[in-house]
Amino acid sequence: MEISTLRIPALLLILGLSFSHCKTKSDSDEEMLLLLAVAASKVCANSSFTGTTVVNSTATLDTNTDCITGMTSSMSADLPAWIRNNFKCSVGSVSGSNYVFRAQNIPNNKSFYFGSSSPMYEALAGGQKSAGNNQISSQCLVYTIPSSPSEKLSNKTGTQSGYASVGITVNGLAIFNNAAAPGDTLATEEQTFDKFNGHPQSSGVYHHHSQPLNVSNNNSNLIGMLIDGFAVYGRDCTLNANSGGTTSTPTIAGSQLDANHGHTTTTTHFTTATYHYHYTYDSTATINTLIGSYFHGTPGTVSN
Ligand SMILES: [Zn+2]
Numbered sequence: 686m687e688i689s690t691l692r693i694p695a696l697l698l699i700l701g702l703s704f705s706h707c708k709t710k711s712d713s714d715e716e717m718l719l720l721l722a723v724a725a726s727k728v729c730a731n732s733s734f735t736g737t738t739v740v741n742s743t744a745t746l747d748t749n750t751d752c753i754t755g756m757t758s759s760m761s762a763d764l765p766a767w768i769r770n771n772f773k774c775s776v777g778s779v780s781g782s783n784y785v786f787r788a789q790n791i792p793n794n795k796s797f798y799f800g801s802s803s804p805m806y807e808a809l810a811g812g813q814k815s816a817g818n819n820q821i822s823s824q825c826l827v828y829t830i831p832s833s834p835s836e837k838l839s840n841k842t843g844t845q846s847g848y849a850s851v852g853i854t855v856n857g858l859a860i861f862n863n864a865a866a867p868g869d870t871l872a873t874e875e876q877t878f879d880k881f882n883g884h885p886q887s888s889g890v891y892h893h894h895s896q897p898l899n900v901s902n903n904n905s906n907l908i909g910m911l912i913d914g915f916a917v918y919g920r921d922c923t924l925n926a927n928s929g930g931t932t933s934t935p936t937i938a939g940s941q942l943d944a945n946h947g948h949t950t951t952t953t954h955f956t957t958a959t960y961h962y963h964y965t966y967d968s969t970a971t972i973n974t975l976i977g978s979y980f981h982g983t984p985g986t987v988s989n
């Protein structure tokens with residue numbers, strides 16, 4: 686029996702999917718996206734906001750913005766200072782009771798996953814392995830995040846509920862949950878992280894499960910925000926010096942945090958005690974991750 690030539694690409698596509706990494710979506714969502722991408726190249730409704738679409742072979746870093754040349758990096762004046770003064774490489778604005786971030790999601794650090802023909806390429810660190818043929822590609826991520834985050838004390842929403850991303854880093858990149866692609870563990874997948882602790886999944890979405898090393902390296906730096914509106918910090922916690930306490934930088938012990946990596950204290954950016962997450966050991970992932978299995982608050986939405 687002959688196999689139709691039309692069927693061969695479809696078979697290859699299915700084989701390729703079985704080796705894809707780190708799906709925060711369900712497998713069927715991911716397949717549908719990939720099929721759409723094959724059918725027609727993705728056109729971002731938000732392209733006029735995020736600047737020139739980045740092409741890996743010509744990507745360079747703009748030393749003024751510290752983002753890839755051509756990408757728009759802007760935070761509107763009505764955003765609170767902790768966002769306005771810290772977030773870049775995306776386009777942030779306020780819309781009603783939400784913050785909206787639009788992101789091409791291209792890292793402002795070198796990566797193996799730009800591909801060897803890119804000026805932004807660098808080899809993997811010793812001992813690291815390539816995540817197959819996955820390469821960084823420009824995305825059309827739109828985050829709509831509640832500006833007054835609400836704590837959700839029961840029926841918490843899982844972080845593995847099919848989100849395109851569960852948060853955005855201060856340098857405009859996707860945060861992924863504490864799970865790997867089915868059949869894999871994050872502890873294994875960690876071996877495919879580049880020198881900045883990121884890697885792309887099968888449709889080119891570069892992301893961090895772990896601390897983004899050009900943002901935070903075992904310190905109390907602000908890393909980003911999850912889609913429930915609560916901030917994510919590095920391993921340590923610095924209390925606010927202007928709120929009656931003394932500034933300190935303790936290493937947060939896991940026992941000081943709830944199961945979702947969070948606690949309520951002041952921080953450098955918040956003079957009143959405010960819930961926030963930390964990069965810490967995760968018992969599901971069995972490595973340190975940025976988020977646990979549940980959001981503390983009610984998540985907003987993400988489209989891509
Ligand atoms: Zn991943």
Ligand SMILES: [Zn+2]
Nearest residue numbers: 922948950961
């Ligand atoms: Zn803290």
